[in-house]
Amino acid sequence: MTYLFNNPTKFADELIEGYVAAHRNQIQPVDGGVIRKHKAQPGQVVLVIGGGSGHYPAFGGFVGPGLAHGAAMGNVFAAPSAQQICNVAQAVNAGGGILFCYGNYVGDVLNFDQAQARLCAMGIDVRTVVVTDDIASAPLTEKHKRRGIAGTLPVFKAAAVAADAGKSLDEVFRIATEANEHVRTLGVAFSGCTLPGSNKPLFKVSSGKMEVGMGIHGEPGLYRIDSPTADGLAEMLVDKLLTEIPSTIVNGDGARIGVILNGLGSVKYEELFVVYRRVDRLLLERGLTIIDPIVDELITSFDMAGISLTLFWMNDELEKTWIAAADTPAFHKGNIVRSNIDTPAASRIKDKHPLEIGSMDSQSAAAIVFVALKAACKVINEKSEELGRLDAIAGDGDHGLGMQRGITAAVVAAKEALDAKAGAGTLLTVAGDAWSDRAGGTSGALWGVILRSLGNALGDEATPQASTVAVGIASALRDVTNLGNAQLGDKTLVDVLFPFSSALATAASQGLSIADSWAVATDIANEAAQSTKKLLPKIGRARPHAEQSLGTPDPGAISMALIITAIGKTISFL
Amino acid sequence: MTYLFNNPTKFADELIEGYVAAHRNQIQPVDGGVIRKHKAQPGQVVLVIGGGSGHYPAFGGFVGPGLAHGAAMGNVFAAPSAQQICNVAQAVNAGGGILFCYGNYVGDVLNFDQAQARLCAMGIDVRTVVVTDDIASAPLTEKHKRRGIAGTLPVFKAAAVAADAGKSLDEVFRIATEANEHVRTLGVAFSGCTLPGSNKPLFKVSSGKMEVGMGIHGEPGLYRIDSPTADGLAEMLVDKLLTEIPSTIVNGDGARIGVILNGLGSVKYEELFVVYRRVDRLLLERGLTIIDPIVDELITSFDMAGISLTLFWMNDELEKTWIAAADTPAFHKGNIVRSNIDTPAASRIKDKHPLEIGSMDSQSAAAIVFVALKAACKVINEKSEELGRLDAIAGDGDHGLGMQRGITAAVVAAKEALDAKAGAGTLLTVAGDAWSDRAGGTSGALWGVILRSLGNALGDEATPQASTVAVGIASALRDVTNLGNAQLGDKTLVDVLFPFSSALATAASQGLSIADSWAVATDIANEAAQSTKKLLPKIGRARPHAEQSLGTPDPGAISMALIITAIGKTISFL
Known part of the structure; x- marks a missing residue:
């Protein structure tokens, strides 16, 4: 306790x-x-x-x-x-x-x-x-x-x-x-x-x-x-x-x-x-x-x-x-010869550059992205404990808290970007940086990449189209796969992001709006998230002795589906 | 745990x-x-x-x-x-x-x-x-x-x-x-x-x-x-x-x-x-x-x-x-200047003197005392956990284990004394030393004194009479009271030893045998042990917030009554 x-x-x-x-x-x-x-x-x-x-x-x-x-x-x-x-x-x-x-x-x-x-x-x-x-x-x-x-x-x-x-x-x-x-x-x-x-x-x-x-x-x-x-x-x-x-x-x-x-x-x-x-x-x-x-x-x-x-x-x-x-504070051995030169108090390493102002179109898109992020943040806060519990079965139980810290930091950074009149691309990029910086862990690093990849695709000029979003999600999938070395079937968030990305691309190519293509792909994502429980747990992560380990959905897949769904609801009017 | x-x-x-x-x-x-x-x-x-x-x-x-x-x-x-x-x-x-x-x-x-x-x-x-x-x-x-x-x-x-x-x-x-x-x-x-x-x-x-x-x-x-x-x-x-x-x-x-x-x-x-x-x-x-x-x-x-x-x-x-x-192994601060002179390996401080041989009469008495101690040891071993639980309510829970260690050591020392043909007095004295040495704690010190006081009274020559035993118990009571500063009503073993001693003295003065006077006094002792639960807990020991603290008998009183009873059964043929 x-x-x-x-x-x-x-x-x-x-x-x-x-x-x-x-x-x-x-x-x-x-x-x-x-x-x-x-x-x-x-x-x-x-x-x-x-x-x-x-x-x-x-x-x-x-x-x-x-x-x-x-x-x-x-x-x-x-x-x-x-x-x-x-x-x-x-x-x-x-x-x-x-x-x-x-x-x-x-x-x-x-x-x-x-x-x-x-x-x-x-x-x-x-x-x-x-x-x-x-x-x-x-x-x-x-x-x-x-x-x-x-x-x-x-x-x-x-x-x-x-x-x-x-x-x-x-x-x-x-x-x-x-x-x-x-x-x-x-x-x-x-x-x-x-x-x-x-x-x-x-x-x-x-x-x-x-x-x-x-x-x-x-x-x-x-x-x-x-x-x-x-x-x-x-x-x-x-x-x-x-x-x-x-x-x-x-x-x-x-x-x-x-x-x-x-x-x-x-x-x-x-x-x-x-x-x-x-x-x-x-x-x-x-x-x-x-x-x-x-x-x-x-x-x-x-x-x-x-x-x-x-x-x-x-x-x-x-x-x-x-x-x-x-x-050291917690480990001592023998007598050490001390130097007396103090390290100068460290300055904050990361310089804050002023954000570039986006086009009026992209500023409007940024406002929608911000609202979508806030909705995603709300659902993660609500489900944080449940996600932690799911993670505890197969992993180390930090998923809920980590997601909560990350997305909260992302929303705070996004708000600052919005107030600074940033475009949708910049807003997503700084939100992604904040997410990985504050959350740490595996999910922090992956979600940071997802937001940044999507931001790069949206840019700060044009009003995003369904095809732009689909391209952004596809590049996010590519970058996440490269970074984490995870493949489809490894019971990670890739198992949701992969089918979601495919469905989104198909729907966009059929001429559906952002809202409609996102809605179609959301169903696919939720289905995929649920089916992760049928997959064999990934080697080195599963706890074969834990009573409930089989048939447990992967928390990274679940939280991704939650976020996709929350965003879909927010942008359904587009 | x-x-x-x-x-x-x-x-x-x-x-x-x-x-x-x-x-x-x-x-x-x-x-x-x-x-x-x-x-x-x-x-x-x-x-x-x-x-x-x-x-x-x-x-x-x-x-x-x-x-x-x-x-x-x-x-x-x-x-x-x-x-x-x-x-x-x-x-x-x-x-x-x-x-x-x-x-x-x-x-x-x-x-x-x-x-x-x-x-x-x-x-x-x-x-x-x-x-x-x-x-x-x-x-x-x-x-x-x-x-x-x-x-x-x-x-x-x-x-x-x-x-x-x-x-x-x-x-x-x-x-x-x-x-x-x-x-x-x-x-x-x-x-x-x-x-x-x-x-x-x-x-x-x-x-x-x-x-x-x-x-x-x-x-x-x-x-x-x-x-x-x-x-x-x-x-x-x-x-x-x-x-x-x-x-x-x-x-x-x-x-x-x-x-x-x-x-x-x-x-x-x-x-x-x-x-x-x-x-x-x-x-x-x-x-x-x-x-x-x-x-x-x-x-x-x-x-x-x-x-x-x-x-x-x-x-x-x-x-x-x-x-x-x-x-030190667990506390470090700064740089210490060390001496290099090792302390010579400590010799065992307590010298073992060969025990004096008792009279044939007293050797016979010693054999009976040994059997009585063994019986007492048996009952303490059986009740050790229960005594610990009782102690945990009002004290620190060490009473059962402490009594067990002490009386076990006393029996081992008594056996050595018996084999060395010691009289009853010496046997009790070395058993008392072993008890306090091995058990430590409050009860160890008190029981060590009780056995030594009784041993001094019995001596190594004469066959003990009821009056000798009564005098020994009375002097044990006096020494225990002096050492522990406990008074009747303090909810300690004195609350049992006091009435036991009085009853034993009365019975002996009426000409009863050791066995009979011990039997009469045992009833009084058991009654006293039970009634300790009616006494108010001693200041500084009781745990007023513990759910069961009121009405709990004192473990020191209970273990004393157990030992008295076990000894009584063993010597009933005398």
């Missing part, structure tokens, strides 16, 4: 504010996250990490000497937006290149990749290491598909120590990659967590049961068993992790390893120590040498009950990074 | 073992707790803290440079025994005197005071500062009655910094006392916690409600209200704490304060930051200067949902101790 919040949609912003207030000596805020209080050396590589909120100390808690230079902090369980990541990266950039490092989740990859593209376009050298330590989430042969959990810490540490030692971006990338190749984690869970403002847990594990391999947002595990004793659990975790000794570790028995026993939230310290007691013995019995173990809460999921065990197999180079000093 | 444990009665031992294994570089175990890895300077004062387990990082997590020299770690929610405290104190003693510092709870005071008396008898200078920061637990005029919660940390820090600076015991005592006078805490709770091995929470707070002022073992708060928003809670806590600005703070508005926002277990970091955001603003608006705030989990109650806010009003001297560096 999450007990303390104000407005749930502002939870992430408020926690960042409070976090910064509590650690004014160590960190400072930028738009989208936090950065070290003290400057990096000119010309050095800097490390930018990030992810959704709800996992503290990951990721904002790991900013400081010996660890990250900056962290992008997304909304609850949602990736930070590309804009947030760019803001953090530009604020810490010291001219030597930037390493992005984060756990492997679709939304994070999508937004960090976009940010990397934007920064590269500005001439900033960026490399990326995605952490893939969760052995339950894919077989070793597909390690790149594994999720990132508590094993992120040793990889961050390896990258940070190399960066602060003045190594080149190539070297920092190499060391971080090697760290990721040498880290393995397995987690278990006994209960779900309840997100701020929700009165139901995101998912449940039956009482007395334990799910092996469940992810930190409730992603599916391998299987469920009766809850073991503390010793029994220690034995299971150690056994499974020792089946995957990295091939570079020649003598597995004599190896030196870092160990992390991580609590997810409400399995508390005392229980962790009871489990660690047995873990320690088992590893020693195997002849392994444990270096500086950590038994703590490092990557949490609110009050989720669960733990994970991480083994970090070290060579000499990696061991130096593991034992190196660090001093 | 506590998910991970092996044998619940061994939980505390196992967590200490795991905790030590995870921090071998910083701490080392002694029988009863942990001490710093590195030696104190010869001749300096040392700081010994302690308390029950289940509150990590309090108290074992606070051992290291800049904080405590040693911590006695009791069983779950039970005070450490006097023996444990002595072991820790002797292991860290550097010849300059010892300061005991701990939160104000009956069991802790009882056991620390006993330990202080024993150490003083050895010529070691010991002073005590009991922390009383919880403003909800008694009015300011009775500050000495208040409980100690998260405000323990600044008091520990003040004492430790003064001690490590080489100040005299008088000075260390003065500074710690002053720190305690300047610290105020208020806590709230939304839910109870579930102790290891139990399948029910210790107590409940109705859904959607919040209890203001509830203690960390579920002690009664001031009242219950609907759960507020994060901002609303921040405002309430700040308002209430600011009604108690210490009189020594001349200009309340311009004061410098340390702030601790503490999470009890499952109210997580993100929620704490959202609350802290508002706390920070409110305090700044009042013109206060916040120095090095802490937003973290410092004193927990397993997975209990709740938080507390501490204000530490500082003068120049106290501020220096607050900002001083520290480096």
